[in-house]
Amino acid sequence: MLPYATLLTVDKTTATPVFVQISDQLHQLIQAGTLSAGQRLPGTRQLANLLGVNRQTIVAAYDEGLVQGWLESRSGSGTFVAMHLPEVKPQPLAETETAINQQPGYTVETHPALHRPLLINSGGLTLDDGFPDVRLAPMAELARAYRSYFRWGNPQQHFGYADTKGHPLLREQLSRHLNETRGLQTTPDNVLVGRGSIMGLYLTCQTLLRPCDVAVTGETTWAGATMNIRQTGATLLTVAVDEHGLDVEALAALCARQTVRLVYVTPHHHYPTTVTLRADRRVRLLQLAEQYGFAILEDDYDYDFHYLSRPILPLASADRNGMVVYVGSLTKSVAPAFRVGYVVAPTALIDELARLRRIIDRQGDQILEFAVAQLFKDGDMKRHFRKALRTYHARRNYFCNLLSTELSDRLTFQKPDGGMAVWAQFDPNIDMPKMVERAGQAGLFLSSGLTHNPPGRQLNGTRLGFASSTEQELEQAVAVLKRVLYPTPTPPR
Known part of the structure; x- marks a missing residue:
């Protein structure tokens, strides 16, 4: 007989019932091949004596195995490991045991473009x-707005499935805010709320780019954007950036040589150099988009903080032909933990982005989105x-x-x-x-x-x-x- 007293251990100090502990360990022994298909288990009294537990505990453990299909009972003969289980060859013991294998037993393709250091604020x-000071965030107002969520409207509506495009109140408030502060001409149907601007970039790149396409950025640019572009399989080309922003004449020369599908820009404060795209280049960039038919992905990550004068209006404010996809976020305006970003685009693209978003994130955080919408509505965000x-x-x-x-x-x-x-x-x-x-x-x-x-x-x-x-x-x-x-x-x- 196997040394069950050694193989099975009982810990009466944990919250897990003893019969569950024994049942789980039997399953593990079967999966490891220590107990083979058709092998007879000790009688309930015998195993109870070996482990120093009540016989009914062993009966309950065996019953659990019977229900889950690991064990089978034969009338007059006892309890056996189920015959239908495949044969498992016992594996040799490793020198050191770990909670989980470091490497899977199957092939995983790694993507070098995704290898980027993770920024975590450890204090000090x-x-x-270029992050906001979270100590300035309107925490008290946000907490008040959170509490109001539980008192407002229909609870079934609040805590059920919702619109993939985002909470309707936030889309309404964002549309109004963007129209007032950025000169846009939107309705809530032009707005999709996501978890930060990075989700908006991902959805847009996945929707607009294919492996045969060409996307263009400045030679210095945000790594998060290039990661998203490369992940689609599209070819990434760059043009120079100088003290006046993206070199649009270099872009024009590039477009004359080959088809460009998308151009990613941060025109308000170019990332990382912070320079502003000059007015004549803004006009020229929109003209090139219309002439060559490429989409402009405008990342306006810190529009709210401009010190020299009034902020320069985004490209999207002058777009009359639906060439600009405008992406922004509250993570830089308020706090990184507030995973609220938005995409503004023609409704046909917004609808398609929402369909794609549904298979990776059914909907956003409805409570947070409602609370943020209340901050806009009450004037706290302004x-x-x-x-x-x-x-x-x-x-x-x-x-x-x-x-x-x-x-x-x-x-x-x-x-x-x-x-x-x-x-x-x-x-x-x-x-x-x-x-x-x-x-x-x-x-x-x-x-x-x-x-x-x-x-x-x-x-x-x-x-x-x-x-x-x-x-x-x-x-x-x-x-x-x-x-x-x-x-x-x-x-x-």
Whole structure:
């Protein structure tokens, strides 16, 4: 007989009933091949004595196995492992046991384009990619709006399946907000609410691009966009970006040579360099889209924060022929945890995006979307934008002054007209990864900027986010950078 007293263990301190523990362990022994098909199990009294439990516990464990089909009972003969189970050869014991295998037993194709560092805020000093200060988020107002959800309307409607395009109240409020602030001419039918702008980019790329297509971005651009384009199998080409934004004449020359299906741009504050696409280039880009029939995917990730003057209206505001797909998000305006983004486009595309969205995410977070809609409706979101704009404007000025006075001979930058980060290019002799490593050891997180490098070029630049830090925190962060960048205790002023 097998050493059941050793193979089966009972832990009476856990919440799992003892008969379930025994039943599960028997199943595991069968699956491992330790117990083979047709093998007779000990009698209930015998096994109860071996394990020191009540006989009825063993009866319950056997009954569980009978119900699940692992065991079978033969009248007058006892309980056996079911005969219909396939033969399993016992596997040799590994030197170390793990909770789950690190590698599957089947082939998994990896996509190099998807290998991108995951940004997680671990606290402490940070000059991030350009994130909002979550401490400014209207938390009390959001909590109040959450509570109102449970008192409003029909509960069956609230907690059942809903529109794949997003909560109707939020689509209505977003349409109104975008029309008022961005000069768009939309209805709620032109709006799809998703989980951040990244979902909007994914849905749009998957819908518009095929492996035979060509998509174009600037040679410096957001990695999240290039990942989505490459994932479709489309060919990705780039054109230059200068101090006035995307080089649209280079794009025109490219379009004259081959068919372009989609152009991805961040015209308000180009990512990562923060430059604004000049007015004449905006007009020319729309003309090229109409002439050559490509879609413009406009990512307006930080429209709400422009300090020089009124924000420049998006391309979508001047689009009269349905060439622009406009994508935005509240994750940069409020907090990354608020996974609320939107796509604005002609209704035929919105309908198709909603059909695709349904197979990966049946619907969004209805409670969050309702609560955010209430913030727009009650004016709380506008008040938050005004407060955040004043705060980030002051932080931009303070941070740029610190960089100029403390680090001027180690990096160069242009004071950004808007956004939440400074594009800083460091002295070519500075090893960016080593600098970032030393800064991390001193308690400051920042990016090495390697992901911003075009193929074959070393920009030695990175984005230094200022919006998420107070002036005191920015001062401390620059002090750390100063210690890292200057080898002498008293650097020259």
